[in-house]
Amino acid sequence: MTAHAPSAKLWQNARVVAIRPETARAKTFRFALTERSAHLAGQHYVVRLTAPDGYTAARSYSIASAPDESPEFELTVERLDGGEVSTFLHDDVTVGDELEIRGPIGGWFVWNGDSPALLVGGGSGVVPLMAMLRLARRTDMSGLVRLVVSVRTPDDLYYADEIVGPETRLIYTRATPPAFSRPPARLARDDIPQPFAPGVRAYVCGSSGFADAASDVLVAAGMPTERIRVERFGPTG
Numbered sequence: 001m002t003a004h005a006p007s008a009k010l011w012q013n014a015r016v017v018a019i020r021p022e023t024a025r026a027k028t029f030r031f032a033l034t035e036r037s038a039h040l041a042g043q044h045y046v047v048r049l050t051a052p053d054g055y056t057a058a059r060s061y062s063i064a065s066a067p068d069e070s071p072e073f074e075l076t077v078e079r080l081d082g083g084e085v086s087t088f089l090h091d092d093v094t095v096g097d098e099l100e101i102r103g104p105i106g107g108w109f110v111w112n113g114d115s116p117a118l119l120v121g122g123g124s125g126v127v128p129l130m131a132m133l134r135l136a137r138r139t140d141m142s143g144l145v146r147l148v149v150s151v152r153t154p155d156d157l158y159y160a161d162e163i164v165g166p167e168t169r170l171i172y173t174r175a176t177p178p179a180f181s182r183p184p185a186r187l188a189r190d191d192i193p194q195p196f197a198p199g200v201r202a203y204v205c206g207s208s209g210f211a212d213a214a215s216d217v218l219v220a221a222g223m224p225t226e227r228i229r230v231e232r233f234g235p236t237g
């Protein structure tokens with residue numbers, strides 16, 4: 001008899017099989033499940049921590065790895081000083097640990113890999129967009145994808161040895177690498193690749209502030225608002 005993958009509504013254990021640094025403040029955690037992860041690019045898992053006294057804290061983390069047949073998937077977590085869950089994941093979790101997760105979750109902020117997509121990410125907001133870029137590259141559909149990534153400095157760029165490519169435009173807001181032609185500045189209309197592919201959909205992800213600013217820039221560049229999908233990571237206030 002074939003076992004079915006656990007429902008996305010149920011908690012299950014995932015074992016940490018690898019941890020690697022992305023930047024000084026971000027780590028990628030590779031998890032193994034007993035069944036295939038079966039996620040879509042753009043979806044997330046909820047990670048739940050339980051203290052010895054029964055107190056629990058749960059946070060959402062986007063899946064960074066592309067959908068495939070593997071029972072493994074990756075999450076990339078930025079360490080927020082004073083943050084309950086992200087500091088625990090960074091400071092206490094080691095390879096071999098088991099964590100409770102629920103998912104994959106999300107049906108709106110997903111890209112199935114078969115239509116033009118303009119991806120705009122700020123900081124850790126690049127994580128679900130990386131799953132989309134990886135899917136596009138793995139399926140030879142890179143021509144459908146344009147990715148604009150905004151980071152403060154070169155040291156803040158996630159997936160630095162992988163993300164650069166013909167699909168990718170990097171925006172530095174505070175400091176650039178040597179000989180980089182664009183001066184440091186916030187995302188602006190000229191940073192949006194044009195012309196838009198027919199039927200293109202935009203996926204914007206980052207802090208609430210970044211998401212608002214990037215959406216405004218896209219609209220100013222001519223993207224219809226109904227073609228923009230937004231995922232916000234930060235506190236909603």
Ligand SMILES: Cc1cc2nc3c(=O)[nH]c(=O)nc-3n(C[C@H](O)[C@H](O)[C@H](O)COP(=O)(O)OP(=O)(O)OC[C@H]3O[C@@H](n4cnc5c(N)ncnc54)[C@H](O)[C@@H]3O)c2cc1C
Nearest residue numbers: 059060061062076077078083084085086124127233234235
């Ligand atoms: C759908 C979804 C997907 C997400 N994917 C990712 C991901 O791939 N990688 C990732 O690192 N995070 C992601 N997040 C954010 C993540 O869920 C947590 O909010 C974040 O890790 C902070 O949790 P914490 O327990 O460490 O901090 P908390 O204890 O919740 O908060 C500590 C302090 O930080 C502030 N804060 C909370 N969240 C943020 C934030 N995101 N940015 C700035 N300040 C914040 C709080 O207001 C508070 O002052 C995602 C959020 C959502 C809703």
